[in-house]
Amino acid sequence: MKYDLVVIGAGPSGYAAAMRALDFKKKTLLIEKSRVGGAGVTNGALSSKTWWELSRETAAFRKNLKRFNIQAPSVNYQEIQNEVKRAVHERKQMLEEHMTLLRESNYHSLLDFKTGTARLISQHRVEITQGMQTEVVEADYVILATGSRPRYLPELPIDEKIVMTSDGIENIEDFPESMVIVGAGVIGCEYATIFAGFGKTKVHLIDKGSRILPFEDEDVVKIIERNMENNGVLIHRNSKLIRMEVLHGRVEYELEYTDGSKEIFNVERALVSVGRVPNLEDLWDDNVGININKRGIEDNDTQTTISTIYAVGDLTADISLVNVGELEGRYAVEKIFGQPKRKLVYENISNIMFLSPEVAGVGLNEIQAREKGIDYKVVTLDYSVIPRAIAKRNTQGFIKLLVTNDEAMKILGMKVVGNHASSAIQAVAVLISMDKGIEELAECVHPHPSITEGIQECVRMLMGKSLFKPTALRGRISCRSYAGGAYADIVF
Secondary structure (H helix, E strand, O other): EEEEEEEEOOEEEEEEEEHHHHHHOHHHHHHHHOOOOOOHHOOOOHHHHHHHHHHHHHHHHHHHHHHHHOOOOOHHHHHHHHHHHHHHHHHHHHHHHHHHHOOOOOOOEEEEOOOOOOOOEOOEEEEEEOOOEEEEEEEEEEEOOOOEOOOOOOOOOOOOOOOOOOOOOOOOOOOOEEEEEEOOOOHHHHHHHHHHHHHOOEEEHHHOOOOOOOOOOHHHHHHHHHHHOOOOOOOOOOOEEEEEEHHHHHHHEEEEEEOOOOOEEOOOOOOEEEEEEEOOOEEOOOOOOEEEEOOOEOOOOOOOOOEEEEEEEEHHHOOOHHHHHHHHHHHHHHHOOOOOOOOOOOHHHHEEOOOOOOOOEEOOOOOHHHOOOOEEEEEEEEHHHHHHHHHHOOOOOEEEEEOOOOOEEEEEEEEOOOHHHHHOOOHHHHHHHHHOOHHHHHHHOOOOOOOOOHHHHHHHHHOOOOOOOEEEEEEEOEEEEEEEEEEOOOOO
């Protein structure tokens, strides 16, 4: 069989690529080894965020009952886990049903789907193996989208039962009374937030540095760390894991701190969260000659060193996010069969961390701006001056907006920490992609009361016409410039 395009992998990036190819009326084959949706659905974005939503609701329920001096009912782990499984099944079923209906529609002659293990045996030939059966198909172009898996550390006794990665979470039968999480990046911190939020697990978090999330600004980390510790999370700062072993069905681990001291801990379970590695094994024959580096496949805007072969999603050294993978999948198809309207850019990609509170951002943060040698203006507005946050009885959080340190005041980035964070950044993401300044934001009239009103107030501060003046509400709002390695208050 001959195809215009063969896509290997039906995760977020591969699925998006296949669907975009249909828009160009190209005969497309989508191949999946095991599960449609990939890690974006199973043991990844959807499942972990469902866990987070249920944890957040549980924590809020427990807090509200405490307010009225009512004892909170016990949380059943199996019921929570089943709800997560239902969410995953719902999404997978929808994706599969969508493909079935497409093949029964006017797209029936364009889309094929096969289950099996695929590998490139030449630039234009793909071998598909399912059980004892093997077939070879030909393709003008191939898109590789096989995703990634949790990174294993060989010195740790990972069995996905007692010492787990995110793939082993579903093997837990009940809330562990204690758990250590190795790795204080986004995924590790999200799972620390999840298990602490249910109120059933004493969580330990190992951080080799002085603070968690080292790529985030200090003011963001301060709130997250405080909330974690208030929820009982023990953060091991400046610590190195020197030993971990399973003893009598439990986990014993030893830490060495920067001052040379050592300490031994015993917990019920361990979760290893030290990044992910691309699924590259046996993906092509040696004669194909695709270049790789230590992070993944080398690519030029999704195109590999072989002109007819493209790589998208977690296979590359770019940002490993579902929305980025989908963007790359669509872009690769447009690059193959059409002409993209613009170059693939990542500067306006929104991101969110499902912590307590949630953290959403777009563009540069202060750390990144300083690393690039960019002088900037920064305005910060505390949630305590936003009516919607007051109404929700939760004023923990802030909005921070970065712009260029000149009259144009072009938007560099924004960070929102708190309730409704993810919904607050979209307008700014659009303006960043358009290389616009803040005047367009100033013209927006936001609904009242809403969290996004805080964005408008940030803009007004930068323009010297805010409702609240930074000099009067110090500690709640600030408007500063950063240049030459130092901050200075902006006074109008």
